[in-house]
Structure formats: C-alpha cells, structure tokens
Amino acid sequence: MGEVQGQGYIGQALGVADALATAYFHAMTYRADDPEWEGRDRFYLSIGHYAIALYAALIEAGVLPEDEIPTYGMDDSRMPMSGMAAYTPGMEITGGSLGHGLGIAVGAALGLKRKNNPAFVYNLLSDGELGEGSTWEAVMSAVQWKLDNLIAIVDFNNQQADGPTRDALAVGAEAPKWAAFGWYAQEVDGNDLDALVAAFDNARNHAEAKPRVIICNTKMCKGVPFLEARESNHFIRVEADEWAKALAVLDEGKPL
Amino acid sequence: MTIPTHSRRKSKYDPRSVPEGERLATSAMIASLDSEGRETVSAPFGHALVDLAKTREDIVGLSADLSKYTDLHVFAKAHPDRFYQMGMAEAVLMSAAAGLAREGFTPFATTYAVFASRRAYDFIAMAIAEENLPVKICCALPGLTTGYGPSHQATEDLAIMRGMPNLTVIDPCDAVEIDQATRVIAETPGPVYMRLLRGQVPDVLGRYGYRFQLGKAQTIRDGSDVLFISSGFMTMRVLDAAEALARDGVSCAVLHSPTIKPLDAETIAAEARKGGRLVVTAENHSVTGGLGEAVAGALMRAGVHVPFHQIALPDEYLDAGALPTLHEQYGLSVDSITARVKTWLEG
Numbered sequence: 001m002g003e004v005q006g007q008g009y010i011g012q013a014l015g016v017a018d019a020l021a022t023a024y025f026h027a028m029t030y031r032a033d034d035p036e037w038e039g040r041d042r043f044y045l046s047i048g049h050y051a052i053a054l055y056a057a058l059i060e061a062g063v064l065p066e067d068e069i070p071t072y073g074m075d076d077s078r079m080p081m082s083g084m085a086a087y088t089p090g091m092e093i094t095g096g097s098l099g100h101g102l103g104i105a106v107g108a109a110l111g112l113k114r115k116n117n118p119a120f121v122y123n124l125l126s127d128g129e130l131g132e133g134s135t136w137e138a139v140m141s142a143v144q145w146k147l148d149n150l151i152a153i154v155d156f157n158n159q160q161a162d163g164p165t166r167d168a169l170a171v172g173a174e175a176p177k178w179a180a181f182g183w184y185a186q187e188v189d190g191n192d193l194d195a196l197v198a199a200f201d202n203a204r205n206h207a208e209a210k211p212r213v214i215i216c217n218t219k220m221c222k223g224v225p226f227l228e229a230r231e232s233n234h235f236i237r238v239e240a241d242e243w244a245k246a247l248a249v250l251d252e253g254k255p256l
Numbered sequence: 257m258t259i260p261t262h263s264r265r266k267s268k269y270d271p272r273s274v275p276e277g278e279r280l281a282t283s284a285m286i287a288s289l290d291s292e293g294r295e296t297v298s299a300p301f302g303h304a305l306v307d308l309a310k311t312r313e314d315i316v317g318l319s320a321d322l323s324k325y326t327d328l329h330v331f332a333k334a335h336p337d338r339f340y341q342m343g344m345a346e347a348v349l350m351s352a353a354a355g356l357a358r359e360g361f362t363p364f365a366t367t368y369a370v371f372a373s374r375r376a377y378d379f380i381a382m383a384i385a386e387e388n389l390p391v392k393i394c395c396a397l398p399g400l401t402t403g404y405g406p407s408h409q410a411t412e413d414l415a416i417m418r419g420m421p422n423l424t425v426i427d428p429c430d431a432v433e434i435d436q437a438t439r440v441i442a443e444t445p446g447p448v449y450m451r452l453l454r455g456q457v458p459d460v461l462g463r464y465g466y467r468f469q470l471g472k473a474q475t476i477r478d479g480s481d482v483l484f485i486s487s488g489f490m491t492m493r494v495l496d497a498a499e500a501l502a503r504d505g506v507s508c509a510v511l512h513s514p515t516i517k518p519l520d521a522e523t524i525a526a527e528a529r530k531g532g533r534l535v536v537t538a539e540n541h542s543v544t545g546g547l548g549e550a551v552a553g554a555l556m557r558a559g560v561h562v563p564f565h566q567i568a569l570p571d572e573y574l575d576a577g578a579l580p581t582l583h584e585q586y587g588l589s590v591d592s593i594t595a596r597v598k599t600w601l602e603g
Binding site for chain 1: 316340342343345347348350351352353354355356357358359360361363378379381382383386387
C-alpha cells in the first residue's frame with residue numbers, strides 16, 4: 001500500500017505490525033465476514049495516521065479484500081490515508097485527532113458492561129498521545145469505573161512529528177506511571193512476538209477489576225534495516241526502487 | 257531586546273459611582289430568571305428525562321461534575337444506575353458519550369455551555385458529530401445568564417456550534433419548550449446541542465398553546481410594524497416588549513425560532529417578505545455568528561431586503577455583576593429593547 005503513495009507512516013506501521021498481529025491473530029475474537037458482529041472485541045485505532053497498518057491486519061484477517069490494496073489513499077477508496085470509521089469495515093472509530101481513542105473506548109466499555117456483553121475494547125494509541133490531556137482524563141475515568149474490559153496498547157516508538165517523544169512532553173517511566181494511576185500495566189518489547197502474546201494473555205486474564213495497558217517499545221521501520229537506519233522516519237519517502245528490496249528483506253524474516 | 261507592554265482590559269470598577277443602597281449584589285452563583293413574576297417550573301429538563309427513561313432503556317445521562325447545576329441530578333436520583341459521573345473532565349465526558357452511543361445507547365451529556373463549546377469542541381466534532389452519533393449535549397448557563405463573568409458566560413457558543421456539520425443547535429425559551437424539546441431530541445437521530453435554563457424556569461409559552469417542532473420557527477404573536485425574530489429567553493423579553501410597545505401604538509409580531517441550525521429559513525423569509533415591518537432579531541448571544549447573523553444570511557440568500565436590526569450582546573468579554581444590571585447594561589432588558597425599537601422606528 002505504501003508503494004501506491006510512495007510515502008507515509010510506513011515506519012510506524014512496520015513498528016506496530018507485531019502488536020497488531022498479536023491482537024488480530026492471537027487475542028481478539030471477531031468474525032471477518034461480519035465486522036459489526038455484536039459479540040466482537042472492539043479495536044479502536046486512535047492514531048488514524050497508522051491506518052495503513054490496520055488495513056494490512058484487516059486484509060490479512062479477511063475483513064478487507066486483498067484486491068483493494070491498489071486503491072489505498074486514492075479517490076473513492078475504502079482505505080483513506082487516515083483511518084475513518086465511515087469508510088472502512090473494521091475501522092471502528094475515526095481517529096487522527098489525537099487523544100480521542102481512549103475516551104471513546106471508556107464509553108464503549110461502559111456500554112458493553114451495561115449490556116452484559118463480555119467483549120473487550122482494545123485501544124491502540126501512540127506515545128505522542130500521552131501528551132494529550134484528554135488521554136489522562138480517560139486514564140482516570142477507566143479506573144474510576146473499574147473497566148476490566150478495556151485494554152490499552154501504547155505504541156512507544158519514541159518518535160513524533162517534531163522529534164523524539166521523550167524530548168517533547170511524555171517523559172519516561174511509562175508503566176509505573178500508568179500503574180500509579182491504577183492500571184494493570186505491562187511494558188514489553190513490542191517487536192518480540194512471544195513477549196506480546198504473553199502480555200496480551202496477561203491483560204485478558206488479569207483478575208483485578210482495573211483497566212489494563214501494554215506499553216510496547218517498538219522500533220520504527222522494524223524489519224527493514226536500511227529504513228531503520230534513516231535518521232528522520234516520522235513520515236518517510238521510500239523510493240520506487242527500494243520497495244522490492246524492502247519486501248525481500250521482510251519476506252526473508254517471515255517464519256515458515 | 258525590548259518587550260512591548262500589552263494593553264489589557266481595564267476594570268470599570270469605581271466604588272463611588274453608585275450610592276451604597278442602590279447597588280445590586282451578584283445573585284447566587286447560578287442566577288436564574290425566576291424574578292420575572294411568572295409561574296415557574298422546577299428542573300424541566302431533569303423531569304422530562306426521568307419521564308422519558310421510563311420507556312426508553314437506551315437513555316443514559318452523563319455529567320462533568322455539574323449534575324446539580326444542569327438539573328441532571330433529578331435523573332441521577334431517579335436512575336442512579338444510568339447516570340455516569342465523569343468528573344471534571346469535559347473531553348472524556350464527550351468521548352465516553354460517543355462510546356456509549358456507539359454501543360446503542362442515547363446519551364444525554366451535560367455541562368455548562370462554555371465548557372462544551374470552548375473546551376470540548378474537538379471531541380464533539382470528531383468523536384460525535386463526524387460519525388453522526390445520537391449524543392444530546394444539553395448545556396446550562398447559555399449567553400448572559402450568570403453574573404460570574406466571562407469564565408461562565410457562553411456568549412459565543414451558538415457561533416461556535418453552528419460551524420459544526422451534522423449538529424442540530426437549539427436555544428429553547430422556557431420550561432414548556434425545554435420539556436417538549438427534550439422529548440423531541442430523544443427521538444431525533446444524530447447529535448444535538450441544546451441550551452438549557454435550569455432551576456426554577458419560567459413558563460412563558462404555556463398560554464400560547466405552543467408546541468415545539470424541531471427546525472420550525474413559529475409565530476407566537478402577530479403585528480404590523482415590527483417583526484421580532486427571537487430565540488431562547490429573549491422570546492420572553494420581546495413578548496414583554498411587544499406588550500409595552502402596543503401601549504404606545506406600535507404593533508409587533510414575534511416569530512420564535514428555537515432551532516438555530518438548521519434554521520427555518522423558509523418561514524423566516526416568508527414572514528420578512530410580508531413587508532412594511534422592521535425586522536429585529538433578538539438573542540441571548542454575541543452579535544457575532546448567532547441567530548441574528550444566521551437570519552441576515554438567510555434573508556440575503558432569499559433575496560429579501562428589509563430594514564434590519566440586531567438585539568444581541570456586544571462582541572466583547574462581558575462584565576461580572578448582578579444579572580438585572582447586566583441585562584440592562586447590555587441591552588437585553590425589556591426597557592432597553594422597547595427604547596431601541598422606538599429609536600429605530602423613528603430613524
């Protein structure tokens with residue numbers, strides 16, 4: 001998809017791919033042919049910018065057809081550059097304005113409890129969103145309402161538009177910070193599948209009546225060394241001749 | 257480096273300007289309009305919601321630490337399991353309402369108009385309105401209804417909210433209309449922003465046999481010299497002004513337009529087109545971007561060219577003080593409306 005546009009949030013997508021793979025192919029319950037199925041676990045992508053990563057997961061899961069890939073980001077496509085709920089099956093919320101996802105997830109988790117629906121609400125948010133005050137309103141509210149059906153996943157790649165996140169606003173000690181607010185917090189290598197699987201299992205099975213968060217320390221452009229090495233990779237341009245090279249490297253790392 | 261000194265708003269306070277016994281005190285924090293000498297109804301919004309909830313399992317209420325001051329406490333008391341106290345946190349108030357709406361509920365989210373419009377705009381726009389979710393945002397202290405100064409006076413909320421696609425914007429007049437409108441918006445798909453009068457709310461429209469219709473402006477009183485087009489509690493003020501002007505031989509019509517968006521441009525243009533009348537809009541809101549400018553735009557687009565004046569609050573941060581004093585000072589009182597209409601007619 002990135003090749004269609006030649007540029008985009010490709011670094012973030014590669015970084016978070018392992019967490020999405022764990023969510024969609026290990027942890028979550030859903031029906032690919034019925035994305036609105038009432039019993040599904042909800043997946044809220046507040047970082048609309050990362051849509052390309054979720055489209056890939058939804059295609060792999062069979063929610064979106066593979067033959068729509070070439071339409072990505074084009075007129076009349078169901079896959080706009082930033083995630084929009086009205087456009088895409090499986091895209092539950094319209095993200096992009098950061099600091100919204102976790103608050104909406106709080107409301108959905110309250111709603112599911114009202115309906116005695118045992119589904120989980122997952123919210124993938126970014127480290128940059130931890131700078132948004134609204135995220136912390138939601139963090140506190142989730143504890144207040146004992147939302148044990150809410151699982152936040154923070155993609156901590158330490159990269160936002162103007163530079164490193166740690167130089168901006170959301171400074172360090174992430175898991176202890178969330179734990180201090182009353183969450184069941186885990187911090188893992190977000191590119192280690194075994195660690196992710198264990199963390200998602202722990203999050204779902206945790207016994208206390210509190211919301212859960214998995215801080216995923218990820219590497220931008222993970223899996224493509226020549227892209228990983230780029231200095232500025234918030235919004236990257238990949239040259240036409242580099243795509244085949246990147247795909248070959250990724251395929252090499254694919255487990256058989 | 258030279259840093260310039262900014263010119264700031266200067267206090268108008270002069271302790272010697274008004275004799276001791278004649279100065280009004282700022283009333284309770286939440287000033288009400290029950291000093292009009294009319295019958296009042298207690299907490300019409302809260303009671304309407306309690307009534308609705310009897311048959312509507314999907315209705316839930318949310319507040320950001322202001323349930324007692326938006327009349328939602330009546331609902332909270334009757335249905336504690338359907339009331340969500342979100343704390344002093346307007347962003348999550350709106351976002352969580354969106355999440356509940358996504359799961360099939362009809363949330364009534366309440367706070368003050370200043371906080372919903374100024375602070376929570378992005379959350380209403382992107383989490384609620386962009387997805388056309390049925391969240392009903394009901395907000396107390398609209399316009400100049402408290403003497404607590406600009407921190408609590410939502411003098412520009414209609415201008416702000418009119419800019420939001422999908423959002424229906426309502427400025428009801430009195431207890432009768434708040435009761436009816438609450439029921440109507442609960443049945444209406446999509447998001448709504450409704451201004452609330454809370455506490456002891458006057459009954460004004462009861463004696464006119466009025467029934468609220470979403471998106472409709474309705475003639476409350478007919479007249480041949482002046483056509484008032486008004487919303488909110490200013491309809492009660494122009495009705496009083498019309499009585500006063502009638503005693504001086506001036507005949508005034510009152511067209512009440514509680515739905516600010518979508519505006520009933522058709523009825524407004526048709527009434528204005530009747531001709532021979534001075535058109536005067538009256539609203540509890542800044543002159544900028546509220547009912548008056550919405551009406552002016554509608555008339556221009558319809559090709560109706562008539563003498564036109566706006567009664568509205570000035571485009572400035574207002575003073576703190578007692579409500580009757582402020583209404584007189586900023587031109588919302590019956591006396592000031594009457595005097596200005598006479599001047600315009602003589603004009």
